[in-house]
Amino acid sequence: DHIVHLYNIPDEILVLLYNLADFCIYPSIYEGFPVSLLEALGCEKPIIASGIPPHREALGDAGLFFKPFNIDELCEAMIKLSTDHSLKIRLLMKARERAKIFSWEKFSNELLKTLISAIEEG
Numbered sequence: 431d432h433i434v435h436l437y438n439i440p441d442e443i444l445v446l447l448y449n450l451a452d453f454c455i456y457p458s459i460y461e462g463f464p465v466s467l468l469e470a471l472g473c474e475k476p477i478i479a480s481g482i483p484p485h486r487e488a489l490g491d492a493g494l495f496f497k498p499f500n501i502d503e504l505c506e507a508m509i510k511l512s513t514d515h516s517l518k519i520r521l522l523m524k525a526r527e528r529a530k531i532f533s534w535e536k537f538s539n540e541l542l543k544t545l546i547s548a549i550e551e552g
Contacts, residue, residue, distance in 0.1 A: 444469070445473065448469060448470055448473035449473055449475075451475055452476075452511070452512070453475055453476040453478060453511045453518070454466075454467075454470040454475045454476070454477050455477075455478045455479070455504070455508070456470075456477065456478070456479040456480065457480050457496075457498075457504065458482070459480055459482060459498045459499070461482060461484040461485065462484065463484065463488075464479075464484050464485055464488045467479065467485060467488045467489060467493075468488065468529070468532050470525075471489075471492065471525045471528055471529040471532070472529050474525050474526055474529070475522075475525065476493070476494075476511055476517075476518050476521040476522060476525065477489060477492070477493035477494070477521070477525070478493065478494045478495075478496065478507045478511065479493050479494075479495055479496075480495070480496060480497070480498040481496060481497055481498065482498060490528055491524055492524035492525045492527070492528035493521065493525075494510065494511065494521070
């Protein structure tokens with residue numbers, strides 16, 4: 431009864447929602463490239479995510495992970511972030527550093543390199 435599903439949220443509202451959150455939870459079990467994790471990193475929010483490879487790759491050590499479908503582990507991580515202030519601060523600092531790895535400039539440069547390589551290889 432307390433969950434609100436939001437769809438097609440404008441970017442400026444999405445940023446406000448991230449900034450109002452104490453932390454973000456990503457329980458998905460399937461991801462391509464987890465853009466939403468990067469958005470949360472950019473807003474310097476602690477993150478709890480299912481331990482699937484794309485989440486681990488994107489977050490590195492800047493998040494807490496739980497086994498997919500393991501509700502007990504998810505609840506444990508939520509309690510930890512809600513009660514352990516030093517953990518929350520450590521994850522915030524790691525989120526700041528991790529967010530620096532990702533940028534549109536780096537992404538576009540890598541994409542351009544990949545496209546040039548593909549064209550050259552025929």
